[in-house]
Each structure stands twice: as C-alpha cells, then as structure tokens.
Amino acid sequence: MNDTSGTIAESAADPFLDASREGRLLAAECRACLHLFLPFGPVCPRCWSINIGQRELSGAGEVATFTVYRQSYHPDFSVPYVLALIALVEGPRMISNVIDCAPELVRIGMPVTVRFVPRGDLVLPLFAPDSSPTRNPEPQGENP
Amino acid sequence: MPRKAVIAGIGHTVFGRLEGRSVRDLEIEAIRMAVADAGFARADIDGLITDPGPAQPVIEGIEPHYLGLGRQLGIDPDFVGTEVLGGASSVSSVQRAVMAIEAGLCSVCLCVYGDTALSASGSFSYGRGAEAVFGFFGATGLHALAAQRHMARYGTRPEHLAEVAMAARANALRTPHAQLKRPLDLDGYLASRMLAEPLRRADCCLISDGAAAVVVCAADRLADLATPAINVLAMGQAHSLSTIANADHFDQTPAARCGPATLARAGITAADVDVALLYDCFTIVVLMQLEAYGFCQPGESGPFVTGGRIAPGGELALNPTGGLMAEGYGGGMLHVIEAVRQLRGTAGARQIAGARLALVSGHGLGMNTHASLVLGG
Ligand SMILES: [Zn+2]
Numbered sequence: 001m002n003d004t005s006g007t008i009a010e011s012a013a014d015p016f017l018d019a020s021r022e023g024r025l026l027a028a029e030c031r032a033c034l035h036l037f038l039p040f041g042p043v044c045p046r047c048w049s050i051n052i053g054q055r056e057l058s059g060a061g062e063v064a065t066f067t068v069y070r071q072s073y074h075p076d077f078s079v080p081y082v083l084a085l086i087a088l089v090e091g092p093r094m095i096s097n098v099i100d101c102a103p104e105l106v107r108i109g110m111p112v113t114v115r116f117v118p119r120g121d122l123v124l125p126l127f128a129p130d131s132s133p134t135r136n137p138e139p140q141g142e143n144p
Numbered sequence: 145m146p147r148k149a150v151i152a153g154i155g156h157t158v159f160g161r162l163e164g165r166s167v168r169d170l171e172i173e174a175i176r177m178a179v180a181d182a183g184f185a186r187a188d189i190d191g192l193i194t195d196p197g198p199a200q201p202v203i204e205g206i207e208p209h210y211l212g213l214g215r216q217l218g219i220d221p222d223f224v225g226t227e228v229l230g231g232a233s234s235v236s237s238v239q240r241a242v243m244a245i246e247a248g249l250c251s252v253c254l255c256v257y258g259d260t261a262l263s264a265s266g267s268f269s270y271g272r273g274a275e276a277v278f279g280f281f282g283a284t285g286l287h288a289l290a291a292q293r294h295m296a297r298y299g300t301r302p303e304h305l306a307e308v309a310m311a312a313r314a315n316a317l318r319t320p321h322a323q324l325k326r327p328l329d330l331d332g333y334l335a336s337r338m339l340a341e342p343l344r345r346a347d348c349c350l351i352s353d354g355a356a357a358v359v360v361c362a363a364d365r366l367a368d369l370a371t372p373a374i375n376v377l378a379m380g381q382a383h384s385l386s387t388i389a390n391a392d393h394f395d396q397t398p399a400a401r402c403g404p405a406t407l408a409r410a411g412i413t414a415a416d417v418d419v420a421l422l423y424d425c426f427t428i429v430v431l432m433q434l435e436a437y438g439f440c441q442p443g444e445s446g447p448f449v450t451g452g453r454i455a456p457g458g459e460l461a462l463n464p465t466g467g468l469m470a471e472g473y474g475g476g477m478l479h480v481i482e483a484v485r486q487l488r489g490t491a492g493a494r495q496i497a498g499a500r501l502a503l504v505s506g507h508g509l510g511m512n513t514h515a516s517l518v519l520g521g
Binding site: 014037038039045064065066067068069070071073074076077081083085087092093094095096097103107108109119120122124126 | 271274275276277278279280281282284285288289290291292293296337338339340341342343386388389391394
C-alpha cells in the first residue's frame, strides 16, 4: 500500500502544481464571495458559487502544526523530515514540508516562506523559516 | 405503534495474530456466539450490518461486503448495510440497526466487525491522498499534527500521553482475552520508538485479527431473550469533512459537537457516566475526547489523567478492557461489547461496581467522523 503514484498522477492536472512549476503559489478564488481556498475545486466551499478563478499568493505563512517523521513509510522519504500544516497569510492552509531548518527547531507559529523544490516529476511548494529559528524559538508550553 | 430497540446479544473471537483463519470464518464465529447469547436462532435474523476492518474491502468489484457475508450465512434479510465511517463504523452500525428496527424495517439485526489486519500482507502506511507527495503517510502522522497542537496550546506533555497508554496496559491485565498483557511504565513509554513526533509506538493502538458481533432487536422480542437487554438511551454523530480548510480541524475532533449533543439527548452529563468506552486509536484521541465529552475542561485533559485517574481503580472507569491499545483492535465493536458486559455486571475482575450508564464512542478516518452511544442497564 506504499503507493503514491495514483495520487501524483491525479494531482498533476492541478493548476496549483502547474503554477508551482513556474515558481508561483496559486489558490482558487471565488469570484462571488472572494474566498481563497486550497485545494482547487469546481465549487467555492464557503458559498457554493461555481464562478471560480485563481489568485497568486505571497508565499508567506506560518507553521500551524507539524510532526517530525522518525519512522520511514516510503523509500522516497528519508527520515527525519518535517511534515507541516502551513497557514498562508492570505487564509488558505496546506500540508507541506518545512525545509532548511533542523527538525528540533521547528515551532508552531514559526513564520515561513515558500521555496519551490523539484521532487520527482513535480515542483512542490515547500517552506523555509524566514530567519534563523535558533534566535528566537517560541517556547513550548510548560505544565507541571 | 413505534418499537424500541435494545441490545440483546454479544460475541467475539479471540484477538491477536490468528494465522490461517479467514475473516469470514472469524465473523461467523462471532455471529454464532452473539446470536446464541441473545437466545435467538438463525431464522430470527432479519437484518445484517457489517463493519469490515481496515484491511478488508468495503466493496469487492461490485460486491458490497454485506453481500459476501450474507451469502455465506444463507440469509435473506429485510435490511442490510455496510458502514464506511472508519473507526466510527461499529458504533454507527449499532445506530443503524436501532434506527431500522425502530422504523419497523426489521426486528433482529446483526452488527458485525471483522478483520485479519495483523496476518494480512501489506501495511497501514498508506499515503494520505494528494498530500502523499509531501510524505504524509499513515494515521500516526495525521494524529501527531493534532497532538503537537494540543501540546503547544495547553502544555500537554509526553507524560500525559503516557498515562493513557499505561492505563490501557494495566487494564488489559484484568482482561483474559487481551492481546497485549504486558505492563508499561513511564520509562518504558519514553523508551518506545518515536514514529511521528510526538507520537511513539506506545501511543498507537494494536493491529489485530478477530471479529466481534452484536445483536440488536426490537424490545417486543424481549420474551425470547436469554439475558436482560441493554437499552440505547441516546445516539449521535458529527463529522468534519472540510478537514484542513477548517481552521480548528487539528484542535478538536467532531466529538466536540457529537459529545455534548449525545449526552444532552440522554439527559445526562459526563459526570453521570459510570463507564466510558472511548475510541482509543491514539493516546491523543482519548485526551481530546475527555475534553469534548466534558469529563474535563478544554485543554485540561493532561492534568486530568495524571496520577492514574483513568487507570484501574481510578476516578473515571475508562476502557476497562485495555481497549484498542491493549485488548485488541476490534474496530469499536469490542467497546460496545464491553459496555454491555459492564451493564450486565458480567465483566469479571474488571467489573465497575453498580455500572448503570455507559458511554461508547467511535472516531474515524482523518479525524473526520465521530459517533456515540449512551447505553443503560
Ligand atoms: Zn464563495
């Protein structure tokens, strides 16, 4: 069941990945209510309008949550690596990876910016910290 | 005249690695036990709802799961179905049986979970949709995203997750049929292999072969029953299908809506629950449900479970069998069965004295589905 091929093929037709190949981060934009959303789809999930366009995003966001994989589940992914939910400043959220950062320094709330990185036949929007994360790490909660 | 449905029979196989046994063989063993337990016979069964486990196909070609099982059983029921709510499917199968009986569509309905996930080839490290290109694999990584949020927002610590795992292992020691009868202490928990931070192997449920069945019947068939029936006092479901687009998807499960609504329908609060059978695929899911159902305030589940409060003899009787983490992965049907045993007073060494009200929950897929039952003796 360690198979990503079907999903890659499926998403290859996505305008999101086409834009990513050109170094642009794209979201779907509802022409009726201006809601920005990901992934792309034929209807606005907020108002159900089918008048859907596109908008280029800044690529800035923050880590909403993350995990460091220590167990490898697929030969293409060597551990450790950081899987994260990125909250983009314009609103949409997406799963991606945090790169150019030691896994133990990743924090929720950490500001990140998109980096376009080739992976297989795709170019994926991954995210790197805005500044060196060692300088001002957000403290983890403490509770006795 | 509206009919009332009750739970009349329970049955299950052993759980563990059962090499050489087919899922059908296991399902039929559990069904025969449950039907006999209820005092019914093959001819009484007029409803069949199946809950195929994670390694079983819901539909094979064009053949839905209930059809293959029903053909083997040689029955022509008045009502059928196969549940597709992931880990909430056992609870929802019982709900569907109750609804069908109360609507008059059938009278004696089987709810059956079965799987051979442990001895089957393959693994559960499946890619999570289009996001597999980012290395998003398996259920552990997904629930780790929720656990990390809980830790950052509330100061929840590995020691809090450990309390859930340790309590499950301690409970299983009093469960003769438990798959994992090996105590776990904090050092053992912390030494457990990290899979996806902050979740370790010890935070995860078991993988099992086995089957479990429940018979739901119309109360007007009560005269037929061998043992006292268990009443279904309230049912509920809530789901979150918008997933990560939803800003709080990893902050709470749909239990946050399902829990309070279901308890309110029963006219009770969490404090009235004598025994809680909470779906425990991962330690963090137990903590989140304790908050969602109101056993403690939001964010306080870590301190709430500290000091053995959910361990055997603790303040809250939670998953007395050891649940998915130590009894065995029974979908959620073993949770329903343990609720019935506790309410019948037949749970042996782990019996909660005077248990009158039981809560059973199911949680499924990518934190998308939730279902709950309040049962009374
Ligand atoms: Zn819209």
